[in-house]
Amino acid sequence: MEIGEKIYGFEVKEKKYVREVEGDIIQMEHLSTGAQVVVIDNQDVKKSFLVGFRTIPKDSTGVFHILEHSVLNGSRRYPDKATFVNLMKHSMAEFVNAITYPDHTVYPFCTENEKDFMNLMDVYLNAVFCPNVLTDKEIFEQEGWHFQCEDGKAPEINGVVYNEMKGVFSSLDSILEDEMSKAMFPETAYRFVAGGFPDTIPALSYEEFLEYYRTFYNASNCCIVLYGRMNTEQLFEYIDKVYLGKMKRSKPAKPVMLQKPVKRIRNKLYDKEKFGDQGVFASCTYSLGDFDNRERMNAVYILMQAIMGEDEAPMKKGLIQSLGIPEIQYFIMDGIRQPYLAVKIKNTDKETAGRLKTVITEQADRLCREGIGEEVLVSAINRLEFWMREKGGSRPEGIEYVLDIADGWAQGTGPCEMIEFEETYVKMRTLVKEGYFESLLREILLENAHEAEAYLEPLEKAEEKGKEEETEDLPGLSADDLLHKKDEPLTRAEEESGITYLRQEIPSKGVAYQSCYFDISDLKPEKVPYAKLFSELLGSLPTRTHSLEELVIEKNMWLGNARAYLEAYTNADDIRHVRLKFVMDISCLEQNLPRAVKLGEELLYDTILEQPEIILKRIRQSRMELERGFVTSGNSYASGRAAAHYMLEGAARERYNGIHYYQFLGKLLKNFDADQGQIIRELKEIQEKLCRKSNLVMSFTGTEKAYGDFRQLIAASGFCGSAREREPGWYQDKLLPGKSEAFIIPSEVSYVALGGIGEYTGKDYLLGRMVSFDYLWAKIRAEGGAYGCQMSVLPNQSWTMSSYRDPNVKRTIEAFRNTSSWLKDLELGEQELLNYKIGAVAGYDRTPKTYVQAKRMDSWYLRQEEPQVRAKVREGLLKASEEDLKNRRQAMESFAGEGTVCVLGNRARIEEAAGQFDNVTVLME
């Protein structure tokens, strides 16, 4: 393809080789409609696709969010309402999603399989261009909002988006964010809640909804992005012939208009009865200029990482000290026409909140005068460059790229500007010496004409206030597509000087990953939370060779990521056999390996624990993080808590990761002054235990040469000389008593979990997916209005069902308990069964990112799970017949009927179901 060339109704406008993606970026336009297409033509087998529209809201009814949900509920060629859920269960896709942003909506997916790519692309294009919601009002009502009447009760509003947004606005963080947008953009579309404000959603009528669809979902307002190794000509032909070529040209939507500079302050009261007393929240926001200036935006990211990225970073440290608070956060709102920076504090008092702005100004002014420091800036540049290269995170790389390009397109910024960073980084390194970052800081924080403040305060009393066309089933893959099975990468295990080395043979792009596993299975259960606290403290305390400030710089300069934590591993042969490990993961660029090994050793063995103030701060932070977790992902805490009732691994996890740990931290906090000496002694005991290095396992992923270096470095380090015990013991603990519990949290929605022991076979794995996508989806999501639901069947033999952002509690528990009756009436048919198998086996075979794969392989080794086990599960899954699945009814009945229930959620909903629980606890006030 060359510039000016015309291919199937498209014309090539620009083409450029871009090193960051190792391929060409090609910009094209569809001639008759003006639709924009961007192709990233490289050799990545993980092919990605995105279709997107500019969607500019005129109010907070969430119309584009409801559209996003609705178009995925069946289309002309794929009329099944469950299209989207079917995609998840039928296709090999690794990523299938749809996202509504403040000014655009995108539908991206990623798959490794060529045929699957064609199928999915057609499903996506059919969904956005020919959705059934245009003629089927019920879809709008189910996804958007409707009245629901139950006998003897007043009608209530229900709907998937309505409930989802109620969940979002149960968090004061979301409310504060909304206030920030309103303050920054009083005159533009960004003052609206694009996802929908719960009380405003019911103002949207079906007719208006259709009108919005016609205005915004058309070819001239659309952008398509293709990424990876594929036959593009064939795709263009198809897209033109079946879709774009049949459409008329209309006017594309314009990007959101620019807000002229304003200075605003907004104050809002929140209802203390509804949210609990969470103190005062405050934020100061600063405009960062135009999205289009990506070089400046890159510089802003570096600047903020340097001065605010760590507790010890110069600005953050100054703010925390001057305000006398434990924590302060910042974030950069990017991806909108005028990005902004926000600095916020929460759970504070009015007086402190009132000083925030002044203190920011003082600190910025000090840094501008004294200078930020070359070392701090260079280390921030190194760190961001590591992130850009590694492209960590859970999403495939291709998805990151297509989303970035769509962000750019929505704001009128070209694709290359969104992807290229190498030159900018070279330039940034030279600018460090020229005072560039100090003047940038001055422009943003001291001389900004466009800025705002927003405050939330508790209020004592509650506030008053038709042509026939052939239809098709979802295009499926055939049984042949399943036969191909990738070989598993190998683990090479070797022993030397008492240490077991695992070399994980996976390619890793110049990055080295190392993990140390210390066995702490003989720890008494009540000491486990101290080990966790110790792991959380590493890196926030000074060491014998470095002050905290120096340590932070060292870490940023030489390490990619460093993390210590606890993990329990259930033995593959017997679930009563659990090992507890203290784990430290470190990644770095390979050339920095010597420094990384040294730093790891220093963190573990030379950390100075006599720092009560820092320990106190850490305890507060960990509690805050857990509280955030309870409200935003209560499902995982509910499932985890349930597991503590029926399996040893669950009991261990609860001590270091769950409600138990949260309550443990609460107790420490209460008597901290009196007990600090004892707490420090407990932590020291943990440190000494790790120094004995019993049964140390070290895993390494990187090149062969780096591995050789690694072995030498370890042999010469303090890690060497592990105390080997032939028969290390198993972790001992008691299970929690009782069968059901509920915890009240300040939230409008709830999280319900049911868990128990089950078998882990191919059949059961398949069954778990079917329960998720067929039964739970219909009962809990479509009928019940919850945002999500899932059944998981795990290798540790734990079965769990859970709901996410659920308006119900009682009804959900009943639905869980009744699962086996659904299984009794199940009628699948060959094709449907095959479809399930495809989705299940794809999930099983997927190639994860390097560090995820390495961790997974470590866990196979530590759990003593043989490759045959996985091969057998895979085979069992593929061979399962409908009869086999129905035969699992007995197992399902005892699991669903007798499993442990745990709920985190809304007080009223829990109280309605009080009879179901052994005990109800108020977890957060």
Ligand SMILES: [Zn+2]
């Ligand atoms: Zn949604």
